[in-house]
Amino acid sequence: MQFKAMIISNREVSPGYFRMRMTAPPEMKDARPGQFVMVRVRNAIDPLLRRPFGIFDIGINEAEYPGQGPQVYLEILYKVVGKGTETLSTYHHGDHLDILAPLGTGFAADTPDEEKILVGGGIGLAPLYYLARKLVDKHRVRLFIGGRNRDDILCVTEFERLGVETYVATDDGTLGDRGFVTEVMERHLLAEQRAKTIFACGPMPMLKAVAEISRRTGTPCQVSLEAYMACGMGACLGCVVKGKEHAEDSPDYRCVCKDGPVFDFSQLLWI
Structure with a gap:
C-alpha cells in the first residue's frame, strides 16, 4: 500500500x-x-x-x-x-x-520448538520487538542485545515488560557483559539442551557469527539483512546478496528487499 x-x-x-x-x-x-x-x-x-x-x-x-x-x-x-x-x-x-x-518477506515464526532466541545488534533490534510481541504468548523468548556501548542498547524495558528474558553485551563493558553479544548467546545456547530457533538482525559481521554458531550447533536460524535500497520491490537490483549456490560461472543473487529481508541462514553464501 x-x-x-x-x-x-x-x-x-x-x-x-x-x-x-x-x-x-x-x-x-x-x-x-x-x-x-x-x-x-x-x-x-x-x-x-x-x-x-x-x-x-x-x-x-x-x-x-x-x-x-x-x-x-x-x-x-x-x-x-x-x-x-x-x-x-x-x-x-x-x-x-x-x-x-x-x-518484503518476514520471519517464519510458527516453528514448533520450545524456545525462541532473538539476537539484535544496535539498530538491528528494530524488527525484533514486533516479533517478540507475537511470540511471548506461546513460547519462551530470550533476547540478546549487543552494541558498542550503553548508548547503543535500546528499549530493554519494553522487551522486559513483554516478559522477554533479556541479556546485554557491549564492546566496552559499559552495560551488561563485556564482549560480543554472539559470545553471550552461544554460552546460553549450549547451556540448555532444548529445541530452539534463532532470529537475528544486525550488522553483517554479527550475522556471520550467528550463522556460524547456528551451523556448528545445528540450530535453525533466520536472519534479517540490512541493505541500502532504492525501490524496495526488487526492480532496481541495488540490494542483492549472494545465495548459497553462487559461483563465478553461475551467479546466484537474492534481492534483500523482495526475497528478504528475512532469509534462512542456510540460503546465503557467508564467505
Whole structure:
C-alpha cells in the first residue's frame, strides 16, 4: 500500500536513536514481523530516494478526540546517520509522511520448538520487538542485545515488560557483559539442551557469527539483512546478496528487499 501517515510522536530514546509512531490504515495489522516500510522523508527532490525501516511495532492507539474510533499505528526505530534520517528527526506530531508498506518477506515464526532466541545488534533490534510481541504468548523468548556501548542498547524495558528474558553485551563493558553479544548467546545456547530457533538482525559481521554458531550447533536460524535500497520491490537490483549456490560461472543473487529481508541462514553464501 501507499498511504499518508500522520506522525503521532517522534522521540529520542538514546543519543542519536529515535522512535517514531505514526497513523496507519487498518490493513497494516496484517503485516508480519520482519517486514519493512519505505518512507519518503521529504516532498522534494533531495533526498530523492525513499528510506527503508523495519517495522518496530503495530498496534491500536486510543482515540485522541471525542467521536474518533481507535486508530492503527505503525512504529519505526531509527538511527540518525545521514540526510534522510536527520530530516526525520526534525518532524513532530501532526507532520505527514508518504509510506509504502508492508514490503518484503518476514520471519517464519510458527516453528514448533520450545524456545525462541532473538539476537539484535544496535539498530538491528528494530524488527525484533514486533516479533517478540507475537511470540511471548506461546513460547519462551530470550533476547540478546549487543552494541558498542550503553548508548547503543535500546528499549530493554519494553522487551522486559513483554516478559522477554533479556541479556546485554557491549564492546566496552559499559552495560551488561563485556564482549560480543554472539559470545553471550552461544554460552546460553549450549547451556540448555532444548529445541530452539534463532532470529537475528544486525550488522553483517554479527550475522556471520550467528550463522556460524547456528551451523556448528545445528540450530535453525533466520536472519534479517540490512541493505541500502532504492525501490524496495526488487526492480532496481541495488540490494542483492549472494545465495548459497553462487559461483563465478553461475551467479546466484537474492534481492534483500523482495526475497528478504528475512532469509534462512542456510540460503546465503557467508564467505
